Amino acid sequence: MAEDQAQPWKIPPIVQELAAGVQEPPSRYVAHEQDRPAVAAAAAMPEPIPIVDLSRLSAADDDGGANEVAKLQSALQNWGLFLVIKPLSFLVVFRYHDGVIDDQAQFGSVSVQAVGHGMEPEFLAEMMEATRGFFNLPLEEKQRYSNLVDGKEFSFEGYGNDMVVSEDQILDWCDRLYLIVEPESRIVHSLWPARPPAFSDVMREYTARCRAIADVVLASLARQLGLHEGCFVGMMNEGLAMTHARFNYYPRCPRPDLVLGLKPHSDASVITVVLIDDAVSGLQVQKPNDGAGVWYDVPIVPNALLINVGDAIEIMSNGFFMSPVHRAVTNAERDRVSLAMFYTLDPEKEIEPLPELVDEKRPRRYGKTTTKDYLAVLFERFARGGRAMDTVKISTAQPDSGTRSEDG
Numbered sequence: 398m399a400e401d402q403a404q405p406w407k408i409p410p411i412v413q414e415l416a417a418g419v420q421e422p423p424s425r426y427v428a429h430e431q432d433r434p435a436v437a438a439a440a441a442m443p444e445p446i447p448i449v450d451l452s453r454l455s456a457a458d459d460d461g462g463a464n465e466v467a468k469l470q471s472a473l474q475n476w477g478l479f480l481v482i483k484p485l486s487f488l489v490v491f492r493y494h495d496g497v498i499d500d501q502a503q504f505g506s507v508s509v510q511a512v513g514h515g516m517e518p519e520f521l522a523e524m525m526e527a528t529r530g531f532f533n534l535p536l537e538e539k540q541r542y543s544n545l546v547d548g549k550e551f552s553f554e555g556y557g558n559d560m561v562v563s564e565d566q567i568l569d570w571c572d573r574l575y576l577i578v579e580p581e582s583r584i585v586h587s588l589w590p591a592r593p594p595a596f597s598d599v600m601r602e603y604t605a606r607c608r609a610i611a612d613v614v615l616a617s618l619a620r621q622l623g624l625h626e627g628c629f630v631g632m633m634n635e636g637l638a639m640t641h642a643r644f645n646y647y648p649r650c651p652r653p654d655l656v657l658g659l660k661p662h663s664d665a666s667v668i669t670v671v672l673i674d675d676a677v678s679g680l681q682v683q684k685p686n687d688g689a690g691v692w693y694d695v696p697i698v699p700n701a702l703l704i705n706v707g708d709a710i711e712i713m714s715n716g717f718f719m720s721p722v723h724r725a726v727t728n729a730e731r732d733r734v735s736l737a738m739f740y741t742l743d744p745e746k747e748i749e750p751l752p753e754l755v756d757e758k759r760p761r762r763y764g765k766t767t768t769k770d771y772l773a774v775l776f777e778r779f780a781r782g783g784r785a786m787d788t789v790k791i792s793t794a795q796p797d798s799g800t801r802s803e804d805g
């Protein structure tokens with residue numbers, strides 16, 4: 398449309414291409430002074446992020462299992478996230494009937510099957526290689542998977558930039574490929590890269606393996622809330638509950654002190670499983686409930702997956718779990734990749750504090766939304782540097798625990 402041509406700011410360049418040719422980041426990428434990485438210098442974490450052994454998490458009856466649950470609980474309270482390494486010595490398989498967790502499971506005894514899988518370091522390396530392999534393709538080839546419809550309208554899936562909603566939006570130093578990877582019926586095959594040749598097979602296997610991990614974590618979270626353990630896993634199988642994969646590519650940046658790889662945000666998901674670059678750090682997190690707004694560097698732990706709780710579970714748990722605000726910074730010497738798997742509910746399903754978790758002592762802290770509405774708000778807010786969670790939080794007499802400064 399003529400209007401779009403008059404608004405070229407809507408279609409920013411692919412950052413990888415831009416980065417190859419500039420000495421200084423263009424002004425649209427320069428963060429407001431108070432948001433710049435150099436000003437809010439990142440701190441080392443006062444304690445390492447706990448590494449939780451998922452196989453012991455599911456054996457909560459023995460002492461080791463109880464310890465593991467306690468570790469997970471404190472990790473989530475302190476940080477909203479934790480790490481897992483070669484996570485599974487077995488997979489927990491929930492039985493479903495017509496998409497519903499079966500009766501046996503509903504009444505507490507979820508079926509457990511030992512099938513002898515773990516994500517080997519070699520497999521994680523393959524996933525990383527497939528991710529890097531895609532971003533290393535020539536631009537023309539990546540553009541076959543563009544997230545711009547007719548070269549101008551942003552759609553949510555595909556390769557490119559995040560949506561630009563205003564001319565003065567601060568842009569991120571990041572390109573991304575966004576794919577829905579579950580359920581099968583929602584996969585848009587034409588958007589899955591044909592190269593590198595291993596991409597689709599590795600991604601499918603990674604998806605299945607992450608799903609097994611997510612199920613173990615979700616069962617544990619449900620137990621921690623006193624809910625039946627199939628509660629969240631069941632929701633993740635209702636209707637069009639989806640897994641979204643976001644492959645991030647952060648090119649080298651000449652001024653990492655001025656620019657953000659990814660603006661501060663919390664994930665809209667129920668939980669997120671992240672494979673972070675094993676050579677270049679860049680992820681930073683704030684402590685939930687920490688009014689000081691300190692940014693902590695998330696250290697690289699080789700072969701680990703990072704799992705964080707998202708906004709949907711913060712809402713459903715009535716604030717028992719807090720979705721951590723995080724961002725990515727860039728690096729002058731090295732490019733960086735990451736792969737986030739977002740576990741989301743059916744787009745139309747209402748998300749609100751579960752009735753079991755609301756009482757007089759702990760009144761309802763969040764309003765009602767749906768994944769569909771929440772995501773729309775999130776993309777809009779994210780683009781403007783704001784936080785979607787603020788739109789559903791019921792304000793209390795206490796000062797808000799939000800820690801980020803926002804520019805209107």
Ligand SMILES: O=C(O)CCC(=O)C(=O)O
Pocket residue numbers: 643645659664671673679680723724725734735737
């Ligand atoms: O690059 C990272 O480490 C984090 C990516 C992230 O937060 C996201 O994709 O939502």
Ligand SMILES: [Fe+2]
Pocket residue numbers: 662663664723737
């Ligand atoms: Fe994120």
